[in-house]
Amino acid sequence: MPANVFSIVAQENTDGVRLDVYLSSNLNDMSRNSIQKLIAEECVLVNGKVCTKKKWLLFGGERIEVNIPEPETLDVLPEDIPINIVYEDDEVMVVDKEKGMVVHPGVGNTTGTLVNAIMYHCADRLSSINGVERPGIVHRIDKDTSGLIMIAKSDRAHRNLAAKLQEHSITRAYKAIVYSNFKEDEGRIDLPIGRDPSNRLRQAVTYSNSKEAVTNYKVLERFGRYTLIEARLETGRTHQIRVHMSYMKHPLLGDHVYGPEKNEFGVHGQMLHAYLLGFNHPVTGEYMEFESELPEEFDGVLNKLRKL
Numbered sequence: 030m031p032a033n034v035f036s037i038v039a040q041e042n043t044d045g046v047r048l049d050v051y052l053s054s055n056l057n058d059m060s061r062n063s064i065q066k067l068i069a070e071e072c073v074l075v076n077g078k079v080c081t082k083k084k085w086l087l088f089g090g091e092r093i094e095v096n097i098p099e100p101e102t103l104d105v106l107p108e109d110i111p112i113n114i115v116y117e118d119d120e121v122m123v124v125d126k127e128k129g130m131v132v133h134p135g136v137g138n139t140t141g142t143l144v145n146a147i148m149y150h151c152a153d154r155l156s157s158i159n160g161v162e163r164p165g166i167v168h169r170i171d172k173d174t175s176g177l178i179m180i181a182k183s184d185r186a187h188r189n190l191a192a193k194l195q196e197h198s199i200t201r202a203y204k205a206i207v208y209s210n211f212k213e214d215e216g217r218i219d220l221p222i223g224r225d226p227s228n229r230l231r232q233a234v235t236y237s238n239s240k241e242a243v244t245n246y247k248v249l250e251r252f253g254r255y256t257l258i259e260a261r262l263e264t265g266r267t268h269q270i271r272v273h274m275s276y277m278k279h280p281l282l283g284d285h286v287y288g289p290e291k292n293e294f295g296v297h298g299q300m301l302h303a304y305l306l307g308f309n310h311p312v313t314g315e316y317m318e319f320e321s322e323l324p325e326e327f328d329g330v331l332n333k334l335r336k337l
Contacts, residue, residue: 033097041089048075048085052095054226062230064095072096105134105162107149110141114150115177115319120186120312122147122165123179125321128298132169132178134162147180155180156187167191168265173283175324176203176303181311189311194265200307201262203270204249204323206300206330207279208288211256215247218273222266231286232268234276242266244273252334255282271299282330294330302327 035056043051049068053061065083067073073080074094113125126132126143133144147155147165155165158181165180167190181187193199223239225231243263250257256279260270271287274280280288284299307318323331 035095035097037093037095039087039089039091039093043087043089046087047083048073048080048087048093049083051087052093056095067095067097072098105139105144105148107152108140108145109149110146112143112146112150115321116317118182119154120181120183121179121190121310122151122182123177123306123319126170126175126178126303128173128175128324128326131172133166143178151180151182154182156182156184158184158187158191168194170303171268171271171299171301173298174203174301174303175321175327177306177319177321178303179306179308186311190308193308197263198309200305200318201265201303202305203260203262204302204304204327205258205260205270205274206282206327206334207256207258207274208254208282209256209279210251210253211248211258211279213248215245218242218244218246218277220273220276222269222272232266232272234272240264240266242269242273244270246274250331252337255334257331257334270301294333296326296330300327300330 037055039051049061049064052064056064068081068083071079071081072095075085075091114122115125116123124143131138131142134142144163144166157164159166165182167179167181167187170176170178179190181190220234220242221236221239222232222242223235223237225233226235226237241264245261245263247259248256249259262269271281271284275287281299281301282292282294283296302321302323304321304323305318307316309316
């Protein structure tokens, strides 16, 4: 049985709009690819009849029904994957994640993640609040972002750290290489972020169906056509630094989603490193702060820039 049935009557001004495009604009939590898959699997009805054509053109006034199946439960298994553990006790762990590693499993990507690695290392000593697919995960960083991430090993630690994230009392600072030269030495970007209405796979600065997003930045080093910055988060939206910097005309080097597809250094994936993480221990209350050195690739690009 479907977990959810979504019904909608197409607006009169949708004349000539494709079915998949219209649905992806009205189902905020689903990408167009997901919508197309539902259409192909006969989960979408138009005026009571199954429609399997993603390019079906609407005229306005149609009654559309989308049957969203129960989400698949992923079979996530422990894997003996080397990880850099910066700190660990019975309640919390801090890991320095390498670039290219996904934090938690998803459909079609159930192995090789940080979760697989910490499940092997911690056995059953991980918080269960986020279920079997994200045990211990309080926050995350993107696949191609390297650096520090905290893991909760108990439910009480998870609840405490999650509350601290909500109240913005956790220190999170990143270093990034961005395009172009900043006129100012520092600044504060307070612009809401939500799903990009023109590309459901991206995030964007938007005032429609968005959430508050605040990034503080400071110039660390200037290279003319590039700048090394520090970015400190007050909020933690998806792709927040990448979206804010791109909006300010300073996309991150290597970020082919929000910046140029190619770059002169041949790097793949954004030059973004979570180098500083600080929080009060969830049980003792003691303030703890950790710092991570820049990865070899990141440091190598900086050395090349300093010689230009």
